[in-house]
Amino acid sequence: MFNPSRDQVRQFFFGVWAKYQAGQPLAGAEQPALDAVLAHPEYHALLDQPDRYQDRDYLPESGETNPFLHLSMHLAIAEQLSVxxxxxxxxxxxxxxxxxxxxxxxxxxxxxxxxxxxxxxxxxxxxxxxxxxxxxxxxxxxxx
Structure with missing residues (x-):
C-alpha cells in the first residue's frame, strides 16, 4: 500500500498545480487531483506558494481545515468509487x-x-x- 509522507503529499499537489498552470500533461492520479483542486478555488493561492505552505501546520483545535488532507480525501474517494x-x-x-x-x-x-x-x-x-x-x-x- 502506498503511504506517502506529509511532505510527499504536499509536493504532489504543488506539482500538479504547477504542471496545470504551465500547460504540461498530467499522468495517473494527477488528473483526479487536479479535478479536486479546480473544484476548490480557495486553495489556489496556497498552491501558488509552496515555500510558504509546505511546512505549515493546520490545527483542528484552531478550527483550521488542512487543505492537503481535504484534497487527499477527494482522491481516496475517487479511488474507492472506481473499484x-x-x-x-x-x-x-x-x-x-x-x-x-x-x-x-x-x-x-x-x-x-x-x-x-x-x-x-x-x-x-x-x-x-x-x-x-x-x-x-x-x-x-x-x-x-
Missing part, C-alpha cells in the same frame, strides 16, 4: 449525487463519513470499519 470499495459505496454515492446535484457536494457528504471512520480507527487503534462507513452513508441518505 466500488467497500462494495455498495458506488450505489450510495450515486444516490447522494442525485440528491446533491453535483459531484463535489456528494463527495463532501462521503468525506464526512470517511473522516469519521478514519478518526474512529485512529482513536481506537482498530482497522477501518467498512460496515460503519456504509451505515454512516445510509444515515445521510435516510436509510438507517
Amino acid at each position: 466500488d470499495q467497500p462494495p455498495g459505496l458506488r450505489e450510495r454515492y450515486e444516490r447522494l449525487l442525485k440528491r446533491a446535484g453535483n459531484a463535489m457536494a456528494a463527495q463532501h457528504e462521503v468525506m464526512d463519513c470517511l473522516g469519521e471512520m478514519i478518526w474512529q480507527a485512529q482513536r481506537h487503534q482498530t482497522a477501518f470499519d467498512s460496515l460503519a462507513y456504509l451505515h454512516c452513508l445510509d444515515r445521510k441518505l435516510g436509510d438507517a
Whole structure:
C-alpha cells in the first residue's frame, strides 16, 4: 500500500498545480487531483506558494481545515468509487449525487463519513470499519 509522507503529499499537489498552470500533461492520479483542486478555488493561492505552505501546520483545535488532507480525501474517494470499495459505496454515492446535484457536494457528504471512520480507527487503534462507513452513508441518505 502506498503511504506517502506529509511532505510527499504536499509536493504532489504543488506539482500538479504547477504542471496545470504551465500547460504540461498530467499522468495517473494527477488528473483526479487536479479535478479536486479546480473544484476548490480557495486553495489556489496556497498552491501558488509552496515555500510558504509546505511546512505549515493546520490545527483542528484552531478550527483550521488542512487543505492537503481535504484534497487527499477527494482522491481516496475517487479511488474507492472506481473499484466500488467497500462494495455498495458506488450505489450510495450515486444516490447522494442525485440528491446533491453535483459531484463535489456528494463527495463532501462521503468525506464526512470517511473522516469519521478514519478518526474512529485512529482513536481506537482498530482497522477501518467498512460496515460503519456504509451505515454512516445510509444515515445521510435516510436509510438507517
